Amino acid sequence: MKTNIKGKFSFPGGTHPPQNKNLTSESPIQQGPAVKQVAIMLSQHIGAACKPTVKKADPVQAGQKIGDSDSFVSAPVHSPVNGKVKEISLQSHAVLGRSQAVVIEADAENNPPKESACDKFTSSFDAGKYSVEQICAAIRQAGLVGMGGAGFPTSVKIEPNPKLPKETLIINGCECEPYITCDYRIMLEWTHQIIAGVKIAKKVTGCQKVFIAIEDNKPQAIEAIRQALGNSGNDDIKVVPVKTKYPQGGERQLIKAVLNKTVRTGGIPPMIGVVVLNVATTAAIAEAVVCDKPLTHRVVTVTGEAIAKPGNYYTAIGTTIGELIEFCGGITQKAAKVIAGGPMMGIAVADLTTPITKTTGAITILTKQQIGDAKFTGRKTACIRCGRCVDVCPENLVPTAIAHAVKNNLMDVAKNYYLTACIECGCCSYVCPANIELTGYIKTGKILLAKQEKRMPA
Amino acid sequence: MFKNITVSHSPHISERLSTRMVMFDVIIALVPAMIAAGCYFRIRAAILIATCVISAVATEWLCNVIRKKPNSIGDLSAVITGIILALSVPPALPVWAAIIGSAVAIAIGKMVFGGLGANIFNPAMVGRAFLTASFGMLMTTWTVPATIDPSMPVISAENKIDARTQATPLSWSKEAVKTKQGADTVNSQIKAMFKGEVGGCLGETSALALLLGGVYLLIRRTITPHIPLAVMASATAFATIMYFINNQAYISPMSHLFSGGLLIGAFFIATDPVTAPLSKKGMWIFGIGVGTITMLIRVLGEYPEGVMYSVLLMNGVTPLIDRLCKPTPAGGKPNV
Numbered sequence: 002m003k004t005n006i007k008g009k010f011s012f013p014g015g016t017h018p019p020q021n022k023n024l025t026s027e028s029p030i031q032q033g034p035a036v037k038q039v040a041i042m043l044s045q046h047i048g049a050a051c052k053p054t055v056k057k058a059d060p061v062q063a064g065q066k067i068g069d070s071d072s073f074v075s076a077p078v079h080s081p082v083n084g085k086v087k088e089i090s091l092q093s094h095a096v097l098g099r100s101q102a103v104v105i106e107a108d109a110e111n112n113p114p115k116e117s118a119c120d121k122f123t124s125s126f127d128a129g130k131y132s133v134e135q136i137c138a139a140i141r142q143a144g145l146v147g148m149g150g151a152g153f154p155t156s157v158k159i160e161p162n163p164k165l166p167k168e169t170l171i172i173n174g175c176e177c178e179p180y181i182t183c184d185y186r187i188m189l190e191w192t193h194q195i196i197a198g199v200k201i202a203k204k205v206t207g208c209q210k211v212f213i214a215i216e217d218n219k220p221q222a223i224e225a226i227r228q229a230l231g232n233s234g235n236d237d238i239k240v241v242p243v244k245t246k247y248p249q250g251g252e253r254q255l256i257k258a259v260l261n262k263t264v265r266t267g268g269i270p271p272m273i274g275v276v277v278l279n280v281a282t283t284a285a286i287a288e289a290v291v292c293d294k295p296l297t298h299r300v301v302t303v304t305g306e307a308i309a310k311p312g313n314y315y316t317a318i319g320t321t322i323g324e325l326i327e328f329c330g331g332i333t334q335k336a337a338k339v340i341a342g343g344p345m346m347g348i349a350v351a352d353l354t355t356p357i358t359k360t361t362g363a364i365t366i367l368t369k370q371q372i373g374d375a376k377f378t379g380r381k382t383a384c385i386r387c388g389r390c391v392d393v394c395p396e397n398l399v400p401t402a403i404a405h406a407v408k409n410n411l412m413d414v415a416k417n418y419y420l421t422a423c424i425e426c427g428c429c430s431y432v433c434p435a436n437i438e439l440t441g442y443i444k445t446g447k448i449l450l451a452k453q454e455k456r457m458p459a
Numbered sequence: 460m461f462k463n464i465t466v467s468h469s470p471h472i473s474e475r476l477s478t479r480m481v482m483f484d485v486i487i488a489l490v491p492a493m494i495a496a497g498c499y500f501r502i503r504a505a506i507l508i509a510t511c512v513i514s515a516v517a518t519e520w521l522c523n524v525i526r527k528k529p530n531s532i533g534d535l536s537a538v539i540t541g542i543i544l545a546l547s548v549p550p551a552l553p554v555w556a557a558i559i560g561s562a563v564a565i566a567i568g569k570m571v572f573g574g575l576g577a578n579i580f581n582p583a584m585v586g587r588a589f590l591t592a593s594f595g596m597l598m599t600t601w602t603v604p605a606t607i608d609p610s611m612p613v614i615s616a617e618n619k620i621d622a623r624t625q626a627t628p629l630s631w632s633k634e635a636v637k638t639k640q641g642a643d644t645v646n647s648q649i650k651a652m653f654k655g656e657v658g659g660c661l662g663e664t665s666a667l668a669l670l671l672g673g674v675y676l677l678i679r680r681t682i683t684p685h686i687p688l689a690v691m692a693s694a695t696a697f698a699t700i701m702y703f704i705n706n707q708a709y710i711s712p713m714s715h716l717f718s719g720g721l722l723i724g725a726f727f728i729a730t731d732p733v734t735a736p737l738s739k740k741g742m743w744i745f746g747i748g749v750g751t752i753t754m755l756i757r758v759l760g761e762y763p764e765g766v767m768y769s770v771l772l773m774n775g776v777t778p779l780i781d782r783l784c785k786p787t788p789a790g791g792k793p794n795v
Contacts, residue, residue: 013789014789016474018470018472018474019472179472253789253790257789263789263790263791264790265790265791265793265794266788266789266790266791266792266793267790267793267794268790337464337465338464338465338466338467338471339464340469340471342469344469344470344471344472345469345470345471345472346469346470347469347471348469349464349465349466349467349469349471350464350466351464351466353464365471367471367472371471371472372465372471382477382478382531382534382575382576383573383574383575383576383577384576385478385481385536385575385576385732385733386576386732386733386735386737387481387732388683388732388737388738391737391738391786395789396788396789396790397786397787397788397789398786398788399737399738399785399786401737402737418785419788419792419793421793422788422789422790422793425469427469427470430468430469430470430473431470431472431473431474432473432474432476433473433476434476434477434478434480434481435477435478435576436473436477436478438467438468440468440469440470441467441468444468
């Protein structure tokens with residue numbers, strides 16, 4: 002099926018890294034590795050970390066809550082397997098370095114693989130029978146967080162708030178990050194589940210308008226969702242093809258593209274009545290509300306030129322990256338960099354025992370050659386002020402000015418150039434001909450500034 | 460499982476682009492102008508370009524050695540400085556003067572500031588300004604293009620000039636401003652100016668070759684159209700007004716555009732990213748400044764040509780323009 006859908010909507014700035022999605026885009030979602038041991042991070046989201054609710058040697062069941070927090074901005078964590086708590090200890094974390102995790106040894110016999118819930122949904126799904134309170138409670142209890150990468154607790158996002166009434170719901174199916182295809186496969190294979198989740202989210206947020214935004218490089222996904230919607234008689238849910246451009250899937254960029262509205266610097270989308278949910282999150286919402294299943298598994302794209310069997314795997318959260326790589330036939334000699342996430346915003350991990358978290362959409366393995374071709378390997382020159390970083394910045398900043406201020410430890414200058422408005426998309430580093438690690442400097446600058454303002458321990 | 464994992468900040472991929480590639484593009488774009496120079500000034504062109512390039516690169520190398528810094532000649536920016544300096548000096552300039560000019564351009568124009576990216580003024584223009592100030596006579600001695608029969612001077616008021624030290628269209632234009640007549644003679648040479656068959660600096664005579672190079676840079680997106688457009692538009696506007704005031708004293712806008720260093724300045728000198736503003740708004744201001752000051756010097760000043768000084772002047776205010784044109788974030792200023 003070859004359809005020609007052209008997205009009209011976009012945002013200023015941005016860049017066009019090579020997609021490389023064909024490695025895994027035609028590979029259906031498969032069952033991930035049967036794990037012997039999982040490490041469930043107690044902090045997989047933005048907000049307060051969970052406290053363990055189990056002790057060492059406690060038996061746990063699949064779906065049992067093993068960590069929770071009283072904080073408003075937080076999300077509980079659950080065990081994906083039947084088994085026994087081996088220990089509660091520090092484990093390597095892709096974002097936080099080392100962090101507390103509950104390590105669970107899986108029962109060797111009594112662990113059937115978890116099936117996805119997609120077969121339980123049809124186009125006739127009606128969210129009417131669930132009350133708002135019921136949905137909110139189910140989403141909180143299931144530990145849902147934004148699965149696109151940031152990991153903001155979904156319960157906080159969708160909960161009715163009289164001060165900030167929500168009008169528009171945008172479902173983010175852009176997947177602008179190169180290589181990753183997990184959301185694309187979900188949209189193709191779990192279409193009805195996603196739409197069920199959208200209907201539930203629409204009901205709980207009270208939004209009148211719903212837009213499902215998909216980049217125009219995924220015409221099949223656009224068609225699939227349009228078809229599924231066509232039968233359901235929901236005219237207030239619209240599929241919006243948007244231009245293929247990185248970072249189209251950024252929350253602020255997507256709102257600009259779809260609604261032509263701007264979220265204030267330092268503000269959040271609810272301030273202009275908008276909620277943005279990732280497609281994987283909506284699928285998880287449907288599962289949590291209808292099947293009462295917590296978030297214990299997610300689709301992870303294992304990809305890159307240096308992996309033997311790239312594909313999309315339905316994987317238990319807590320599986321180590323190493324285990325997943327081995328499951329995919331291991332890596333070839335050429336491999337040089339393992340990234341949790343995609344190549345633009347993903348985090349290079351140093352330790353392959355780092356577990357998958359709720360926000361890990363992909364494991365990308367890059368080759369030596371790709372790294373050699375990429376920046377920061379001895380081809381760095383001084384900034385020639387060509388202005389390419391200024392042109393591509395989707396937030397209209399001057400990355401080179403911020404980076405040089407940070408380099409010289411002039412935090413007030415960096416702040417003057419709106420250091421904190423940076424969304425860390427990486428476009429500036431991507432295009433820089435002088436190979437300056439602009440995004441790296443800016444990220445470092447944010448940490449330095451936070452320390453200076455005592456928002457963070459030094 | 461495997462050793463030597465690389466860990467770094469994101470992004471982990473990058474566009475295939477380097478400073479050297481950007482600079483190489485500019486060198487390619489200068490090729491038509493160099494060929495034109497070779498056509499009209501023959502061996503002098505080859506000698507001067509080679510001298511300037513070699514001495515510019517050698518100076519950069521020497522400066523790096525003295526400063527104990529890693530060698531930076533690989534970024535090719537010194538080559539560009541050398542070529543542009545060579546193209547903006549008279550064909551008859553002695554080799555020793557070219558060497559001094561290139562050395563000053565690199566050493567004083569670039570390296571004392573800390574090398575590529577740190578210089579405030581366009582290095583080639585610093586070198587040229589030094590030569591103009593030090594060897595004024597040599598810098599205003601012009602040669603007839605080799606394609607013209609030496610006994611037949613192309614531009615003349617009363618054919619009274621010495622063919623060997625032929626004046627440039629702009630010096631005749633200056634003459635016209637002073638005597639309030641003769642602008643027509645210059646205007647009638649517009650075809651020759653477009654092709655480059657007139658007296659002038661090595662590479663600035665052929666408008667055609669410069670336009671070709673400029674279009675190449677625009678297609679390759681090595682430069683944005685803002686600065687060239689602003690320079691040409693403001694110069695044309697200025698010239699049009701003067702032309703309507705007195706078309707005997709002031710040459711036509713087209714003659715202004717195709718004569719002297721305006722085109723090489725608009726496409727190759729003012730667009731030097733290091734010394735031009737970062738933002739688009741800043742580029743408009745910068746370009747308009749260069750065009751207007753050039754015309755002020757040409758029409759009202761004592762010198763026949765003003766591209767060099769106008770670029771240097773605007774280079775000086777670039778940090779101010781950048782500060783003035785600091786973009787506001789897409790989401791507005793944060794509430795801090």
